[in-house]
């Protein structure tokens with residue numbers, strides 16, 4: 121029997137609750153489809169930081185390298201540990217170290233879920249560049265606190281980085297409805313975004329079967345609200361993808377339903393799967409966090425591991441539960457109830 | 469009788485149609501409230517560019533300096549003239565030359581207008597920094613077309629620039645519901661956005677009567693869709709404000725209803741008023757463009773000129789028309805019909 125080595129990083133707050141719940145579903149899927157999951161849990165978190173002084177051990181990245189996939193809950197205790205420590209000490213280094221350059225986030229309404237829009241028919245796959253661009257971390261501050269203080273932050277886009285994410289987007293579009301929307305702001309950012317537009321045009325010649333639209337981020341944000349049904353695959357930079365995927369989460373009913381996969385497409389390193397939501401420490405440990413985003417992210421993980429049938433079954437099981445109204449409204453069901461309903465549907 | 473000198477720049481496409489329509493309403497307001505408007509029209513546009521080689525004459529800025537306000541339609545012929553020429557040759561230089569650092573964009577549903585959200589009760593005032601930040605224009609491209617090509621784009625934030633826009637936001641919040649939301653992405657952009665957060669905290673001590681929320685742009689985009697009723701005044705950088713105001717336009721029913729004022733708060737230079745929409749050359753000259761955004765921007769202009777009563781009357785007249793369904797749906801009424809309905813309500 122094939123067995124997959126999973127590195128679990130539940131992290132902080134409700135990250136622990138949802139990974140715990142989602143692993144029940146993963147094991148249930150493994151049992152049904154005849155494979156095994158060998159999870160190992162790493163307690164890397166803000167609590168770990170307060171005890172040891174780092175978010176993960178110095179050999180953390182090396183340790184993770186041996187796994188088939190990483191399954192992460194949520195990171196951060198904003199009241200106690202600065203984001204610059206927690207996120208930049210765990211989540212962001214993993215994405216970069218393992219060249220998980222494609223952050224895939226699906227946006228559609230699950231059966232039974234009410235969104236904030238009148239529109240309900242949309243099925244968008246956002247592909248966010250995950251390693252460079254506006255979050256490169258290059259910059260500085262001078263004359264701090266003085267009247268002439270200046271802060272600069274430099275977005276760095278490389279041809280390698282831009283080509284590979286666009287190629288990934290084209291491939292995804294080819295496997296779906298063959299429509300790719302590339303999002304920039306080239307009318308106001310003349311270097312980075314004009315470069316991105318140029319590469320989009322170059323590559324589109326290699327994918328004549330894919331229809332390409334180029335949109336500005338402002339118009340795109342409006343479109344996600346006014347005509348989301350017109351979108352198929354959307355490719356965007358680190359920052360623009362970050363914004364669009366939270367907007368995508370909003371139109372699909374909230375962060376409780378927003379899944380994400382941080383993919384290293386050439387499989388030279390493990391990929392990482394995590395719900396988009398944060399750690400919400402105020403509701404942690406109370407059996408009320410919605411595990412659906414984590415379970416859906418787990419389905420993306422199974423798919424990436426080559427267990428496509430199991431992945432599809434997990435997604436159907438989620439929708440069998442939500443179609444009955446389970447887990448569709450905040451506070452309506454406990455974490456355990458939602459997990460049990462998904463497992464029951466999976467085993468049915 | 470007080471007379472105000474207006475510089476009209478109808479610009480391109482439907483810019484011409486809507487300024488023409490909106491000026492009828494402005495004159496009607498002037499007649500009713502006992503002041504005069506002395507407009508002078510400048511044909512600066514893409515057409516002008518094709519004839520002369522520049523979007524405006526070399527002394528364009530000096531010419532405009534003598535006016536009490538600038539009323540602009542829309543700029544751009546994307547098929548024929550690059551945005552880098554049209555926008556960077558007219559719209560953006562005016563904003564910067566006249567220190568119109570506060571771009572004010574109101575977002576609420578006019579009576580009778582259907583938005584894409586289920587929620588309908590919101591009243592947001594977005595204040596966008598208009599002169600620096602992510603649209604500073606600093607950057608470059610090296611090794612163009614080569615495998616090692618790199619493009620960098622540097623956001624430049626100055627203490628002067630950040631303090632003045634935040635102060636402006638605090639003052640606006642004070643005059644409204646006393647809630648200010650400052651939008652950054654300081655968990656991923658450690659220089660520029662941490663700086664902005666620091667200045668927000670410093671200034672908040674001077675405005676103890678204003679409640680301040682600090683949000684990240686991704687969460688904010690989601691909030692505008694999920695709980696817009698919780699927002700009052702929103703202050704954001706050039707890029708983030710650009711995105712949020714298109715999103716604001718979307719939730720208020722579309723760009724046909726999105727007004728904007730580019731304000732030079734110390735009045736050392738003229739301010740500029742313009743609908744958020746573009747030039748839409750395909751529908752230009754057909755008497756079908758919706759002039760409501762331009763008329764609403766005109767109301768902002770009257771308010772800025774000190775004619776607050778006239779401004780309020782224009783806004784009421786717009787809503788008297790939309791409450792009857794006039795101008796609320798694309799293609800339902802001609803430009804002339806909408807203009808006539810607003811004028812009639814204003815004169816009633």
Ligand SMILES: CC(C)[C@H](C(=O)O)[C@@H](O)C(=O)O
Pocket residue numbers: 207362396655656686
């Ligand atoms: C927490 C933050 C750094 C992170 C990001 O911006 O990447 C989050 O917003 C996300 O979308 O995964």
Ligand SMILES: CC(C)[C@H](C(=O)O)[C@@H](O)C(=O)O
Pocket residue numbers: 307308338555710744
């Ligand atoms: C056309 C473009 C440069 C402009 C901007 O980004 O400022 C527009 O989007 C706006 O919002 O006024």
